[in-house]
Amino acid sequence: MATIAVENYLKHVLLLSEGGDDLVSMGELAAALAVVPGTATTMVKALATEGLVSHRPRYGVRLTAEGRRVALGVLRRHRIIETFLVEVLKMDWTEVHAEAELLEHAISDTVLDRLDALLGHPATDPHGDPIPTRLGKLDSQVYATLATCGIDKPLRIVRVTEQSGEFLQFAEQHGLRPGAKARVTERNLAASLLTLKMDRDRTVTLSLSAAGHILVAPVK
Amino acid sequence: MATIAVENYLKHVLLLSEGGDDLVSMGELAAALAVVPGTATTMVKALATEGLVSHRPRYGVRLTAEGRRVALGVLRRHRIIETFLVEVLKMDWTEVHAEAELLEHAISDTVLDRLDALLGHPATDPHGDPIPTRLGKLDSQVYATLATCGIDKPLRIVRVTEQSGEFLQFAEQHGLRPGAKARVTERNLAASLLTLKMDRDRTVTLSLSAAGHILVAPVK
DNA sequence: GTTTCTATTTTGATTAGTCAAAATAAATCT
DNA sequence: AGATTTATTTTGACTAATCAAAATAGAAAC
Ligand SMILES: [Mn+2]
Ligand SMILES: [Mn+2]
Ligand SMILES: [Mn+2]
Ligand SMILES: [Mn+2]
Numbered sequence: 001m002a003t004i005a006v007e008n009y010l011k012h013v014l015l016l017s018e019g020g021d022d023l024v025s026m027g028e029l030a031a032a033l034a035v036v037p038g039t040a041t042t043m044v045k046a047l048a049t050e051g052l053v054s055h056r057p058r059y060g061v062r063l064t065a066e067g068r069r070v071a072l073g074v075l076r077r078h079r080i081i082e083t084f085l086v087e088v089l090k091m092d093w094t095e096v097h098a099e100a101e102l103l104e105h106a107i108s109d110t111v112l113d114r115l116d117a118l119l120g121h122p123a124t125d126p127h128g129d130p131i132p133t134r135l136g137k138l139d140s141q142v143y144a145t146l147a148t149c150g151i152d153k154p155l156r157i158v159r160v161t162e163q164s165g166e167f168l169q170f171a172e173q174h175g176l177r178p179g180a181k182a183r184v185t186e187r188n189l190a191a192s193l194l195t196l197k198m199d200r201d202r203t204v205t206l207s208l209s210a211a212g213h214i215l216v217a218p219v220k
Numbered sequence: 221m222a223t224i225a226v227e228n229y230l231k232h233v234l235l236l237s238e239g240g241d242d243l244v245s246m247g248e249l250a251a252a253l254a255v256v257p258g259t260a261t262t263m264v265k266a267l268a269t270e271g272l273v274s275h276r277p278r279y280g281v282r283l284t285a286e287g288r289r290v291a292l293g294v295l296r297r298h299r300i301i302e303t304f305l306v307e308v309l310k311m312d313w314t315e316v317h318a319e320a321e322l323l324e325h326a327i328s329d330t331v332l333d334r335l336d337a338l339l340g341h342p343a344t345d346p347h348g349d350p351i352p353t354r355l356g357k358l359d360s361q362v363y364a365t366l367a368t369c370g371i372d373k374p375l376r377i378v379r380v381t382e383q384s385g386e387f388l389q390f391a392e393q394h395g396l397r398p399g400a401k402a403r404v405t406e407r408n409l410a411a412s413l414l415t416l417k418m419d420r421d422r423t424v425t426l427s428l429s430a431a432g433h434i435l436v437a438p439v440k
Numbered sequence: 441g442t443t444t445c446t447a448t449t450t451t452g453a454t455t456a457g458t459c460a461a462a463a464t465a466a467a468t469c470t
Numbered sequence: 471a472g473a474t475t476t477a478t479t480t481t482g483a484c485t486a487a488t489c490a491a492a493a494t495a496g497a498a499a500c
Contacts, residue, residue, distance in 0.1 A: 085331065088308075088338075089331065089334040089335070089338065090334070091330070091331075091334065095330075099328055099330070099331055102326040102327075102328075103323070103326050103327065105326065106322040106323050106325065106326035107322075107323065108319055108322075110311070110315075110319070111305065111309065111311075111319055114309040114310070114311065115309070118308075118309065
């Protein structure tokens with residue numbers, strides 16, 4: 001049985017290898033897990049002897065097929081729980097991440113399947129994050145972000161990839177939630193800022209780095 | 221923050237001191253937690269220095285006011301979760317105990333309150349076990365059991381105090397669930413057996429020790 | 441009132457996970 | 471190429487929780 005710590009390490013290796021290179025560095029991993037680098041090294045070596053990751057010392061770590069299977073299970077639980085908390089318990093989509101962070105380790109397959117059915121087998125969670133299927137398929141569609149998309153094209157926000165409460169509350173405040181319509185009106189590389197028009201002609205200004213966490217698709 | 225182990229120790233001290241004497245012995249406690257006696261001693265000494273229990277060496281352990289507060293919180297979470305699993309997820313009342321055993325340590329006050337509201341602030345869980353209130357009040361009404369009640373009186377089963385899957389499945393099989401009507405027709409002390417009549421004139425025979433786990437109230 | 445039994449406690453070890461700080465290897469700069 | 475910077479690994483130590491087995495203290499039996 002994977003411990004809570006093991007599940008967290010594997011999940012974070014998966015998340016960090018998603019949007020980036022193949023090997024996850026110890027630095028990134030340690031930062032994501034809020035441990036010192038030496039701790040991450042020690043744990044990764046243990047995971048490697050368990051066959052859950054392969055470790056290229058001094059360069060980084062990558063999931064094995066088995067490690068990926070476990071990580072996808074954790075991620076599926078996390079995202080289904082988040083969806084449940086928002087859809088059934090009517091919690092705010094800006095606050096469910098921390099809850100799911102604990103519950104993802106405590107829920108059985110039976111309960112997970114029932115939640116999934118109750119929710120109608122959702123494809124994405126409240127942040128627009130794709131939910132891995134029971135069989136371990138994870139949608140990897142690539143979207144543009146508000147930082148990279150075209151100017152003046154009509155857009156729909158599909159995903160917000162940043163879990164911190166402050167960021168999500170900022171997004172919510174300005175209507176930047178999955179499903180919302182938006183249009184980039186101006187992008188200023190020098191100032192690293194951009195302006196967008198939302199519904200009802202609401203104007204929002206945000207930094208390029210924040211914009212990079214908001215994924216969008218062209219409308220129609 | 222109380223760890224999972226600490227929560228489990230406190231909860232079991234509470235449960236064992238409910239139906240019995242005041243002091244819980246190390247033997248009972250160790251058995252309930254499935255650890256060796258020495259482990260229970262070590263942990264109890266640690267809990268005592270934390271002010272959560274008072275330990276009378278060689279005699280037993282009892283909760284302090286603070287320990288009781290924590291234990292009631294765990295018990296409330298456990299029983300609300302069980303109720304949720306049965307009422308909302310339609311799981312079987314014979315299988316939810318093990319699930320709740322883990323989830324009780326992973327759920328926040330926010331989620332707990334939402335579940336409680338969703339369920340309509342239930343007073344008892346699917347086994348008839350009373351749910352401690354938010355303020356830490358635990359109904360301590362004393363009921364007769366099938367082993368101690370009068371013969372030929374009409375009864376209603378109010379509670380089944382034994383969490384093992386086998387026992388509960390046996391109970392379910394014979395209609396011995398909370399709310400069911402029953403009447404003891406015969407009790408044989410020598411053979412340590414008793415017979416009862418259920419709805420539809422169904423006859424059930426069970427041992428006195430099993431009967432002691434089924435609490436009943438007189439009907440009207 | 442000793443002896444015997446039994447539950448409890450103590451002792452010594454182990455595992456999982458972590459940090460602080462020293463050692464080292466790779467990359468970068470001159 | 472040699473020196474410097476930076477990330478990673480190693481080492482040594484610690485906490486929480488556990489077990490096996492020896493020591494001990496009450497209770498019960500004689
Ligand atoms: Mn987690
Ligand atoms: Mn999410
Ligand atoms: Mn538990
Ligand atoms: Mn119960």
